[in-house]
Amino acid sequence: MRILHYINQFFGQKGGEEAANYPIELVEGPVGPGGALNNMLGETAEITHTIICGDSYFNENEAVAVAGIAEIIEQVKPDLIVAGPAFNAGRYGVACGRVGKLASEMGITCISGMYPENPGYDLYKQTAYMVETKNSAADMRKALPNMAALIKTFVEKGGKLGMPAEDGYMPRNLRVNMFAEKRGAARAVDMLIAKLGGEEFTTEYPMPVFDRVEPFKALASLKDAKIGLVTSGGVVPKGNPDHIESSSAQKYGEYSIEGIFDLTEETHETAHGGYDPVKCNENSDVVLPVDVLRDLEKEGFIGSLHDKFYTTVGNGTSVSNSKKFGAEIAQKLLDAGVSAAILTST
Amino acid sequence: MPVVHIATVVPISQTVGANRIVPAVAIPHPLGNPKMDKEEEKLMRRQMVEKALNTLTTEISEQTVF
Numbered sequence: 001m002r003i004l005h006y007i008n009q010f011f012g013q014k015g016g017e018e019a020a021n022y023p024i025e026l027v028e029g030p031v032g033p034g035g036a037l038n039n040m041l042g043e044t045a046e047i048t049h050t051i052i053c054g055d056s057y058f059n060e061n062e063a064v065a066v067a068g069i070a071e072i073i074e075q076v077k078p079d080l081i082v083a084g085p086a087f088n089a090g091r092y093g094v095a096c097g098r099v100g101k102l103a104s105e106m107g108i109t110c111i112s113g114m115y116p117e118n119p120g121y122d123l124y125k126q127t128a129y130m131v132e133t134k135n136s137a138a139d140m141r142k143a144l145p146n147m148a149a150l151i152k153t154f155v156e157k158g159g160k161l162g163m164p165a166e167d168g169y170m171p172r173n174l175r176v177n178m179f180a181e182k183r184g185a186a187r188a189v190d191m192l193i194a195k196l197g198g199e200e201f202t203t204e205y206p207m208p209v210f211d212r213v214e215p216f217k218a219l220a221s222l223k224d225a226k227i228g229l230v231t232s233g234g235v236v237p238k239g240n241p242d243h244i245e246s247s248s249a250q251k252y253g254e255y256s257i258e259g260i261f262d263l264t265e266e267t268h269e270t271a272h273g274g275y276d277p278v279k280c281n282e283n284s285d286v287v288l289p290v291d292v293l294r295d296l297e298k299e300g301f302i303g304s305l306h307d308k309f310y311t312t313v314g315n316g317t318s319v320s321n322s323k324k325f326g327a328e329i330a331q332k333l334l335d336a337g338v339s340a341a342i343l344t345s346t
Numbered sequence: 347m348p349v350v351h352i353a354t355v356v357p358i359s360q361t362v363g364a365n366r367i368v369p370a371v372a373i374p375h376p377l378g379n380p381k382m383d384k385e386e387e388k389l390m391r392r393q394m395v396e397k398a399l400n401t402l403t404t405e406i407s408e409q410t411v412f
Binding site (some may be wrong): 190213215219220222225233275276278279295301302339343344346 | 355378387
C-alpha cells in the first residue's frame with residue numbers, strides 16, 4: 001500500500017506564516033508528522049511521497065494547486081492519500097478537504113484528520129474520511145495513532161470502511177444502504193429501553209443542531225417600512241416555472257409580484273408535496289398574504305410591499321440547503337432595501 | 347432586518363430559532379380558513395398580518411410567541 005501524504009508548509013518544515021505562499025513541492029518519503037505516521041503503519045503501508053504546499057498558496061490559487069496535485073497523483077499513482085492532520089487550522093483544513101475531493105474524483109480514497117469545527121470538515125466531509133482531532137497541534141500524539149488506526153482498518157477491510165463510530169472517523173452525512181439484523185421498530189424500542197434505563201445508545205438519525213440568533217431590534221415605524229415576503233409553503237407562479245422540487249428542495253424561487261394585488265387560482269399554486277394543496281391552489285393568499293399586504297400598502301399602514309417574493313418547499317428539505325437559501329434570500333432582501341420580512345410556513 | 351415567522355406548528359418554529367412567532371391557523375392554510383366565507387376569511391387574514399407586522403415594531407429580548 002503506497003501512500004501520498006499532503007501537508008502544509010509548517011509541517012513540511014518550510015516555515016510558518018511567512019512561508020504560507022510556498023508553492024507545491026513533491027518530496028520522496030515521509031516528512032514531519034509523516035515520519036511518525038509511517039512508523040506507526042509498520043508493514044501495513046508506506047508513505048512513498050509527500051506533497052508540501054503553503055496554505056495561502058493553495059487557497060489563493062486553488063485551481064492551479066488542484067491541477068498541480070492532480071498531475072502528481074497521476075505520476076505517483078498512490079493507493080491512498082493522507083492529508084493533514086489539520087487540527088483547527090482553517091486554510092490547512094480546507095486544503096486537506098479539497099485534496100480529498102480531488103482524490104475522490106480520481107477514484108482514490110483520502111484519509112484526513114481535523115477538528116470538527118474546521119471549515120474543511122463541513123465543506124468536504126462527504127469526499128474524505130476524517131478523524132476527529134482536538135483544535136491544536138498539541139493533539140498530534142493522539143491524532144496520528146488515530147489516523148494510523150483508520151488507515152490500518154481501511155487496509156484490513158479491503159478499502160470498505162464501516163460506520164463512522166465503528167471505524168473511528170467523523171460522520172460524512174451520507175446515507176448508505178445496509179442490512180440490519182433487526183427491523184427498525186425493534187431497533188427503536190431497544191434504543192428507547194436503553195434511554196429509559198439511562199444506558200448508552202447510538203441514534204441512527206442524529207437531529208440537526210440549529211443555531212440561534214439574537215432578536216433583531218424592532219422597526220421604529222411601519223409607515224415607511226418596505227416589507228418582504230418569504231415562504232417555505234411552496235407558493236409559485238402557476239406551472240412552477242423553475243420546477244422547485246415538491247420535497248427535498250434543491251432551490252428557491254424569486255418571483256415578481258409587481259402589479260399583483262391578489263393571488264388567484266389562475267396565477268399561482270403550490271409546489272409543496274407535503275400538505276393538502278387544495279386550499280392553496282385555490283387561493284395562494286392563504287399561504288402568502290399578498291392580497292391584504294397590498295391593501296395595507298394602499299392604506300399606508302406599511303410603506304410598501306417588496307415587489308418580489310422568495311419561496312421554497314420546506315418538505316424534507318435539508319438544514320444545510322435551508323441555511324444556504326436563507327442566507328442568499330436575506331442578502332437579496334437587504335440589497336433591495338427591505339426593512340423587515342414576513343416568513344410563512346405550512 | 348427584523349423578521350416574523352407565521353407558522354402553525356409553533357414548537358418547530360421555536361426549535362429552528364425564530365424569534366418573533368405568530369401562530370397560524372392550520373398547516374395547509376396558515377392564513378386561511380375554509381369554514382369562513384371569503385370576506386370573513388380575508389378579514390381574519392388581515393388581522394393576522396397586522397398582528398405580525400406589529401411584532402416587527404415590538405422590541406423583544408428573547409424568543410417570543412405573540
